[in-house]
Amino acid sequence: MYTEIQRERPDGGNILTHPDYIDGNPDLIKPKKLLNPVKASKSHQELHRELLMNHKRGLGVDSKPELQRVLEHRRRDLLIKQKKEEEEAKKLQSPFEKELLKRHQRLDQLEKEQEKQEDHAPEFIKVKENLRRTSTVTGDEKAT
Numbered sequence: 001m002y003t004e005i006q007r008e009r010p011d012g013g014n015i016l017t018h019p020d021y022i023d024g025n026p027d028l029i030k031p032k033k034l035l036n037p038v039k040a041s042k043s044h045q046e047l048h049r050e051l052l053m054n055h056k057r058g059l060g061v062d063s064k065p066e067l068q069r070v071l072e073h074r075r076r077d078l079l080i081k082q083k084k085e086e087e088e089a090k091k092l093q094s095p096f097e098k099e100l101l102k103r104h105q106r107l108d109q110l111e112k113e114q115e116k117q118e119d120h121a122p123e124f125i126k127v128k129e130n131l132r133r134t135s136t137v138t139g140d141e142k143a144t
Helices: 002-007 042-057 066-091 095-120 123-143
Strands: none
Touching: none
């Protein structure tokens, strides 16, 4: 980009001087461009290649800042600890609590079985049960 700006200058006043070796004098030793040791290293080349591949695929480099990653890691660890503590608390329930839980599960199971049986009963039996309920309710109201 900088070289393009230099080429576009209309005034012709060039800040850089042209070196003498461009004239083609065979007696002069032409300087060689020095290699950048960072760019010449294999690790830098591999990293650059990987970045180019990720850019072509549309993958972002690590888009989250380091602080955010650390905080998320801490939150995740905290949640894992809380879950472990809850599991341990469940394991350490008293015998009374265990019995209550078993009874509650049995009651739920019995209710589900009754609902299944009621679903399979014919419709006229359900209507008959509803009539009995309404007749007992109205009979109780008349007695009072």
